[in-house]
Amino acid sequence: MRRLSTRILAHQLGILALTGLIGFVLFAFAQRTELDRSYEQRALAIAKSTAADPQIRQAMEDGGGSGDVVQTVAERIRRASGASYVVVLDLNGIRHSHPIPALIGEPVAEPIVVKDGRPHVGADQGATGRSANGKAPLHGPSGALVGEVSVGIPEHDVLGELWRELPTFGVYAAIATAIGAAAAYLLARRLKRTTFGLELEEIAGLLQDREAMLHGIREGVVAFAPDGRITVVNDEARRLLGLGAPLGSRLEEVLPDGRLRRTLDGTLTGADLSVLTDDHCLVVNRMPVTLHGRELGAVVTVRDRTELIGLLRELDSVRGLTNALRAQQHEFTNRMHTLAGLLDIGEHESAYEYAIETARSGQALTEAVRRNIGHPLMVGLIVAKTTVAAERGVRIVLTDDSALGDDPPHLRRLLTIVGNLLDNAIDATAGAPSGDGGRRILLTLTEGDELIVVRVADNGPGIAPGTAQSIFEDGWSTRPERGTARRGLGLALVHRLVQGHGGSITVSEGPGAVFTVALPQRDTAPPAYGALFTTALSMEGDLR
Structure with a gap:
């Protein structure tokens, strides 16, 4: 059976690995969403730049019949920006530019969404594949709304950017996991020293034995922490000393000053000290507790010797x-x-x-x-x-x-x-x-x-x-x-x-x-x- 510290270390490392993996996946999704939003805004910026081109504005206000002006300018912008497409549409949804010339003059299936005069972003599944899309309203020189500019950036560009960022985050996650593993190892060593090398089963057995002993013996037992606080009181000690619920309290908080308190806190030293209370004649012994050189407090035994x-x-x-x-x-x-x-x-x-x-x-x-x-x-x-x-x-x-x-x-x-x-x-x-x-x-x-x-x-x-x-x-x-x-x-x-x-x-x-x-x-x-x-x-x- 593996030792307690080894089991705790293994469990902590497992938890760190699991949380690191979950964090990595969540970051990937969050980063993907952030990149989509960033590329959508980039596509919208390209669409706004295209909608601001004076040649396109004039041609579209003239009805788009100025030869290949719209297609020429749109393709030049597409190649310069690296977008997958720059499509100029009139208010009827007819394409006046497209990377695929055969689709020019063909209507689009979607409605014109910029008729409200505001830009729109989103993901678009078009003829060139899935893209981050930005749509900007197109106004003629007179200021009238004459069409829409739709720009898409291919999804593989977004994924490529994501894959370039993930290794950096992976390094950070590995460093955090290593630091956590080191902290878990130190914690396991500290826990091992604190429990004096005892295993869980041994600690549970000691607790059961202690409870059986404390409540089975006919002597009062009171244990004190190194700072003087009461940590253990059995039923007989409560009866003989008249204590209520003193756990965690100091003696001066539960007993008045007198020989009894001075005997319990170690002010009076000696073996078999006699103490008279209002109901009993007690014999009190106090024994300091040390283990492996560490001061753990003291244990006091109280015997009723009235009869x-x-x-x-x-x-x-x-x-x-x-x-x-x-x-x-x-x-x-x-x-x-x-x-x-x-x-x-x-x-x-x-x-x-x-x-x-x-x-x-x-x-x-x-x-x-x-x-x-x-x-x-x-x-x-x-x-x-x-x-x-x-x-x-x-x-x-x-x-x-x-x-x-x-x-x-x-x-x-x-x-x-x-x-x-x-x-x-x-x-x-x-x-x-x-x-x-x-x-x-x-x-x-x-x-x-x-x-x-x-x-x-x-x-x-x-x-x-x-x-x-x-x-x-x-x-x-x-x-x-x-x-x-x-x-x-x-x-x-x-x-x-x-x-x-x-x-x-x-x-x-x-x-x-x-x-x-x-x-x-x-x-x-x-x-x-x-x-x-x-x-x-x-x-x-x-x-x-």
Whole structure:
């Protein structure tokens, strides 16, 4: 099978040859028509010259009876002009001159057409053969119309002129065809480079495979041209990214500025970049595409990891709970050994007092939280976080001015916000040097008539100057990955939840970070994230 470029070149050469031949034939007909018109005008000029001859005018006004004057003058003009005939007719159609003397005095079959006083041209099939004909009115010296002069130029003169011109046009046509062939060859080579040498069948197969792959996989795929325009978007990418009909558009035309757009356009680099949208937790990878050293743009794959991230964080929470229970078990074992030792040595009164004191200390924390927090889920979250923090050498203190009712609005959001802010504070404080007051976190929850305010302050290293806004971006974290949990999602989720509810979140810069969240009392927006994802993030505090 011939290559694609060869087939295209052959077809183009065939088209050029066909169009050249058609053009040559059309030119020949057009030139023939033009030559006929030119020779007809030449015949008319000879006829007018003959009609202006004074001898002929006088003889014809006298009735043509002046011997051979008309024939003699007409033949002299015919031989001088190269015409096939110069015929002088009277108004009755009687010939007074003709190259064939036997026809002189004979009438013509056609009517006299110059009686209207105007010249006429056309083709004439006469006794001398086919000729280009011109007829001029003949006026006598008095000005009266006395006859007609008909002049013919033989057709072979017209054809001879045409055949002399056709070779020149043939050369032009050959040159044009050669130039077209060269252009077709260059175009075929360019097309071959553009298609990387692929044949039509291979291109069609690749297109079918691409369509099947794009719409069959469960990953979003977006392809970009070298100029940044979107060239390919499959159905999954439209669903995950919320794109409508973006083909041919640039990212800034279809997506607002943010981490998602900066990840897709390559501003943010790296593998498996996490991006939170209003509905999904996505993992994005961008790969530049080059072929034979040519930059062809980039391909971005988008994977939905909403459920997976939620499950991983839930698993990590369970592991945290397990570690906390192990530590509690160790502490409980120590207490049991102490109690058993007191009983062995007969200190029954001391053993009784120790048991009562241990039981009261376990309930003291819960009772202290219940005095300020009414809802049991929030109480459980704070107690669990306090226990986990204590195991890591961090003390969580619920401030005395905290006050949250039995049924606070948008509790689910509050659990997620408080749990993630406490986790962030525990991680930051646990690794910091212990000061005079020890590692401590102050938690404040207040419910007013219009706002619910959450304030988490720690005495850790704090937030570096200039990074107060960056910490709320997806994937931003100063700590390494911990277990199966993906870092950099908690604060981003808190920020989105607060912003989506119409609230505000601020953080102080410098040593000792202070996060302040203000949520309006009125619950105007439902949770924006997948149920499993949000539940897992909020349950992280309950499990611990």
